[in-house]
Amino acid sequence: MARAGQGLGDQGRISAFLDAQSAEAGAARNTLLAYGRDLKDFADWLAARGLTLLTVPREGIEDYLSFCDAQGLSRATRARRLSSIRQIMRFALEEDWREDDPAGRISGPGRMQRLPKVLDRAEVQAMFDALPRLGRNDTERARNLALIELIYATGMRVSELVALPVGACRGDPALLLIRGKGGKERMVPLSNPARAALTAWLHLRDNAPEDSALGRLVAGKGARWLFPAASREGHMTRQAMNGFLGQLALAAGIDPARVSPHVLRHAFATHLLEGGADLRAIQTLLGHADLGTTEIYTHVLDSRMRDLVLKHHPLARGRRNGKEP
Secondary structure, eight states: OOOTTTTSOHHHHHHHHHHHHHHTSOOOHHHHHHHHHHHHHHHHHHHTTTOOTTTOOHHHHHHHHHHHHHTTOOHHHHHHHHHHHHHHHHHHHHTTSOSSOTTTTOOOTTSOOOOOOOOOHHHHHHHHHHGGGSOSSHHHHHHHHHHHHHHHHHOOOHHHHHTOBGGGGOSOOSEEEEEOGGGOEEEEEOOHHHHHHHHHHHHHHHTOOTTSHHHHHHHTGGGGBSSBOSSSSSBOOHHHHHHHHHHHHHHTTOOGGGOOHHHHHHHHHHHHHHTTOOHHHHHHHHTOSOHHHHTHHHHHHHHHHHHHHHHHOTTTGGGGGGOOO
16 A cells, blocks of 8 residues: 555645644744745755655765755755754654654754653653643543553554554553554553553543543544544544643643653653663664664763763762863
């Protein structure tokens, strides 16, 4: 089955990306215009070399940036163009147009590679502690707990979480079968707290009164989904999950800008690595096609360890900023 987006030309893909940025991310008009100019230039360069946004490899993006440098474009302009390319490649990955992100590990001109945002364990615990304060009733609180336990216990993408079929979650499973990008399937283990939260939510979901909002959802389009909702698809949307996490972050005393489903996915991977997990095992759990994508978490760990030493080592304080004690 052809992947979505293959029937579009690059200009159509750029238009779809800009529409999504406008509708979902609320991008300003000037930002959209800048994206459009940058991506048109990139697409024209690709077309001249027989490539498209769906086929360009990492080396092709690096060649384009070298071309921009040779054209005399400023560092700021080249950094902005790389940012535009990263955004559309991430969008292509999320929409299953591609199975990889060739721009994800390319460093900007004169800049270090940006590391993923990660919450530490205390911050994640603060979010769990804040959960009882959200939700209008026991049913909503049970759903909220299941959402957070599942995403942090498995590292699922938000699109995988909200679209979990309820049939895959019955019988107190020790493992969940996840259908990821490109239809690829993987098994992820569930922690005991995640299994308990899942069981509690299923009981309330399945026994919701027929005249309740949840009961009507379960009887309608939401019947097949673990997290039914009044959406076009019948399940909870990514936007709703993002909004819920923003509320949870505020309740936990964390800046909502630092919290998203993908940040919790990063936290899952980083905390596993801190605990001694094998990098290839983490790759499998995350559903990464390329180990290089997973290796970014070793850089996150290195950065956090370096900050820890600089903050707490007695001889490090006088050496900050190149100063000797």
